Amino acid sequence: MAAGEACGGGWREPARAPCAFSPCGRRLLALSGPDGRLRVWDALSSRLHREYAPSARLSAACTCLAWAPTTAKEGPQRKKRKSEAAEAGEQLDLLAIGTAVGSILLYSTVKGDLQSKLDGGHDNKINCIRWHQDNGCLYSCSEDKHIVEWNTQTCKVKCKWKGDNSSVSSLCISPDGKMLLSAGRTIKLWDLETKEVYRHFTGHATAVSSLMFTTVRPPNENQPFDGITGLYFLSGAVHDRLLSVWQVRSDRKEKNAVMSFTVTDEPIFIDLTVSESKEEPVKLAVVCRDGQLHLFEHILNGYCKKPLTSNCTIQIAMPGNDSDSTPKPVPILAAAFCSDKQSLMIVYGNTLQPIIERVSLSTTESPVCLVRDIQKTLVLKTEMDVTKVSLALKYSVFLIVHNKPQTLPPLLVKILVLCMRWQVGLSNTTFCFSVPQASIEDRLGAMDIDAMKVKTQGGLPQTDSFAVLLVQGLESNDPDILNKVLQTRKEALVKNTVARIPVHAVIPLLHELTKRLQGHPYSASQMVRWLKTIFSIHASYLSTLPDLVPQLGMLYQLMESRVKTLQKLSRLHGKLYLLITQIAALEKIQDVSDVNQTAKLVYEEESSEEGSEDEMIADKDSDDNWEEDEEKEEQSEEPEMAVDKEINGDSDLDPENESEEE
Amino acid sequence: MASYKPVAVLPFPRLGEKVTQDTLYWKGYKTPVQIKEFGAVNKIHFSPVPPHNYAVTASSRIHIYGRYSQEPIKTFSRFKDAAYCATYRDDGKLLVAGSEEGSVRLFDISGRAALRQFDGHTKAAHVVDFLSDKYRIFSGADDYTSKLWDIPSSSEIVSYSEHTDYVRCGCTSKLNADLFVTGSYDHTVKLFDARTEKSALTIEHGHPVESVLLFPSGGLLVSAGGRYVKVWDILKGGHLLVSLKNHHKTVTCLCLSSSGQRLLSGSLDRHVKIYSTTSYKVVHSFDYAASILSLALAPEDETIIVGMTNGVLNVRHRKHEENKERIPKKRHPAYRTFVKGRNYMPKQEDFFVSKPVRNHLKKYDKLLKSFQVSKALDAVLEVPIRVYTPEITVAVMQELSRRGTLKNALAGRDEKQLGILLTFLTRHVVEPRFAPVLINVAEMIIDIYLSVAGQSAVVDKQFMRLQEVVEKEIDYQGELLETLGMMDALFATMTSKKVTSLENKSNGISKVVEQVASS
DSSP states (O other), X not given: OHHHHHHHOOOOOTTSOOEEEOTTTTOEEEEEOTTSOEEEEETTTTEEEEEEOOTTTTTSOEEEEXXXXXXXXXXXXXXXXXXHTTTTTSOOOEEEEEETTSOEEEEETTTTEEEEEEOSSOSSOEEEEEEOTTTOEEEEEETTSEEEEEETTTTEEEEEEEOOSSOOOEEEEOTTSSEEEEESSSEEEEETTTTEEXXXXXXXXXXXXXXXXXXXXXXXXXXXXXXXXXOEEEEEETTOSEEEEEEOOSSSOOOSOSEEEEOSSOEEEEEEEOBOSSSSOEXXXXXXXXXXXXXXXXXXXXOOOSOBOOSEEEEEEEOOSSSSSOOEEEOEEEEEEOTTSSEEEEEXXXXXXXXXXXXXXXXXXXXXXXXXXXXXXXXXHHHHHHHOOOOOXXXXXXXXXXXXXXXXXXXXXXXXXXXXXXXTTOSSOEEEOOOOOOOHHHHHXXXXXXXXXXXXXXXXXXXOOOHHHHHHHHHHTOHXXXXXHHTOOOHHHHHHHHHHSOGGGHHHHHHHHHHHHTSOXXXXXXXXXXXXXXXXXXXXXXXXOTTHHHHHHHHHHHHHHHHTTHHHHHHHHHHHHHHHHHHHHHHHHHHHHHTTOSOSOOOOOOOOHHHHHHHHHHHHHHHHHHHHTHHHHHHHTOTTOTTHHHHHHHSOOOTTTOOOOO | OOOOOOOOOOOOOOOSSOOOHHHHHHHOBOOOEEEEOSSOEEEEEEOSSTTOXXXXXXXXXXXXXXXXXSSOSEEEOOOSSOEEEEEEOTTSSEEEEEETTSOEEEEESSOSSEEEEEOOOSSOEEEEEEOTTSSEEEEEETTSOEEEEETTTTEEEEEEOOOSSOEEEXXXXXXXXXXXXXXXXXXXXXXXXXXXXXXXXXXXXXXXXXXXXXXXXXXXXXXXXXXXXXXXXXXXXXXXXXXXXXXXXXEEEEEEOTTSSEEEEEETTSEEEEEETTTOOEEEEEEOSSOEEEEEEOGGGOXXXXXXXXXXXXXXXXXXXXXXXXXXXXXXXXXXXXHTTTSOOOOTTOOOOOOOOOOOOOHHHHHHHTTOHHHHHHHHTSHHHHXXXXXXXXXXXXXXXXXXXXXXXXXXXXXXXXXXHHHXXXXXXXXXXXXXXXXXXXXXXXXXXXXXXXXXXXXXXXXXXXXXXXXXXXXXXXXXXXXXXXHHXXXXXXXXXXXXXXXXXXXXXXXHHHHHHHO
């Protein structure tokens, strides 16, 4: 029951087409296309089961879908419907359609017609609809901040309350049907009896877009179970690559999410198998906005710090036109676990004509890319629809690691292990994969080639030019813009800019440069670079100007007067160079002599006060002499020199106070 | 006896922008006050009567600000959608505004609710104004029409639908109560006379017209649209006088200074340009933070207010000179003390003994006069002279070098003095006007102090810095020489081409002549 609820409520993303699998067996898939029509597909035969065009489909687009539960004790309304359709002997299915204007339509797939319309509860876009498992109630939340409880029998609002300060984007009913999770920015747990908030969960920065309970039993089975405490639930948010898992605890100190799953992009469709017991892992299939499907398998047992990465990633690609071209990705729209929890139903292609395929996965290890020729399949399927002849479809199946055909040859042998069973009579096939993982070396090699390719592919429009900005600056004589452009230091940028400016801007630019050439020497040297670039690129244009000499005369004179001093300056530079080399040489000598000015060992005698007085006098004496003999000392302090001792002997140092260690 | 001639300090032209009367005038504003409005400011209008409050139209509100108030003193906010173009009447008692829903409303300045509401436009009325007789209002709207309304009876007088696109700007003549001008996005400006059924004059601006303005004399019309500001002579029947293209984005607003001598234009390129109305040259320019939508000048140019797309109102008030005068100045001797006895005109029979005019000599001149060369150099190396008037320092150095005593003056300096000297050299040696003198000085210093190099770390460092500067300058001049070479080549190709083209021509002519002759 809970499984049905969780599975049946496929969550959808506003930009994407809303879609939902019917509970129990996954026989039907409801999908609302961009044209506003609702299509119900038979998942087993990939055939169109029903098509429904709501009358107001263009003004009030479908925003969310939810299948009514079937396996539960029927509510009065359900009973009635059952009795009605008893003769049909078919599964009765009711589909709730939320619209962008706030009304909810109930569509019967059996009758193929609108059952009833729920109106007057919301005045804005419906964000999420959930059926109650037991009593046939319907819960909906909307952009207008309210949550509404509907009686589907009378089509009246049963209860309406404000759910959040901003729009309420998602709902979920607890497995026992007594609690309701709602989420706008924060997640709230409501008691459905009293309509009071039981718990708050905060942690998402953006609007929460999906909520799902993942367990029906608390992890610790010893404790008495009140229906909610200890349960885990899952939440995904808009623009968020992390799915968070929360636990409802008995104490009110809800801190953070207990763990999280990381995916490659914003999740748009989530399906999971609910774990019934403590040991059973939760299987999670997440379809991301980038069209990839991620599979997770995890036993929920408390806190986990690191985000978990997916056990398996599935992509679908269409082969290119030639054998060389890289396959084009085909987005996966939705995925759902079949009731045996071992195989997966994948919906891909476009929303008007989706392809539903059942894939069973024995091992889920590496990224898997399934290559499907969509066009061929489409053609075949229509044929099938007409003739009802079972055809063995010829799928070409490749397994590609990192989209690199080059790395395939060593792996091809191993693909032989891959067994494909063509099931004649069914348009979908079942595959068993046992894929060895590629070595790190292979992967790196593949990535290298990728990088190379990206480089050579180039050819994008370049933005490394200031030409437009410069022309604007020259026209309005804006110093800010001109400074920004002319003070750039990148050689390539200067070149590009000059090459791209229109010719009528060349002379104004030259005048501006002339003005700036008179400024500070350092900025002036920058301007010379611009001048040279202009002369080299626009030489032919400039030489055609009849009044070039008067135009550039001032610039020429300015530069000529500046270079007059070059000779003298060069001489001065020579002198300075000599001076500085001499200083450097002197310093070198000093550096060498500075090495050991202090004695390596200083031996001090413990002396009386009288002695210390003597020392001071002696020190003074030595200080006086020190200056005279400075140079000598400096040389003498060299420990390596052989003459050390002799010079030391000559010096006036007090041998009592300082002695060098030999 | 030959008197001492003071050192001649050569004047050098100042670099940078020329300081004109205009730059001084337009720079005389205080730092701007920023007021945040609710939306893009589409109109600012000053009350014509003191105390010259101003009405700011932004989003769905009209705020009235006092001259120095940062908070609105009054607000008209009873608009359902955006309000446009709140304009005062000449007596400053009434205010008219257009609105997005097309109605034109008339407010009493002291009241709150609208006195009159004129309904008739089917789309947003972007421009409204009073005619100069005070009892009529003209309005222009996005339904391509412009209408005249009578205030007392609140009825429509006449409607003109000659434009083929939105009417977004207009103005009324101050001299004639029946004349008004509208500018439209159909690239035309039309002059209407309320007494006639049709427009009196149509001017093709060439771009969607964003703003129009009539000169107080009524003879000239200014229109702005696209990147152009164009001035038309309407007395000559719409003759284009000037076309100005000084902005790099659309010009959105126009305004005249109080004297009528300067024209201001604001543009989406964030600039306000000020033109002289005699030469039509840009005399000054203001830079703002965002694209400008509206612009207003207070009477006497006391305040310049700019409204921008980001909803910020930028208010600049004129600085007043009074503040300076309040500071008590040191009392100087009166003028008559200096002219005492000098303005006595000698009579015919007076015996005149001329007294040599005493020249006031500067400190360095006195020292030079007494041949204290070292001290003279010290005097010009003091901070105010060395920093603010380096040309004096250089002139004295040149004088010393002319006398041949520069070496004496430079010699015998301690570490600190030498440091100052070297810093001065480092700073100015590359300036072309000082270079010839300072290079000599530098060489001389090196000659003198070469023997004691390496004794002071400070001086060594200065020398190294000087060397770096000189090295860079040499590199720079090398580059300049290369550029000169390029220019030489350019000039050469030019002259040679001229000659060749002439030769060719003459050859061709001669050939033709020959052919003619042979035939």
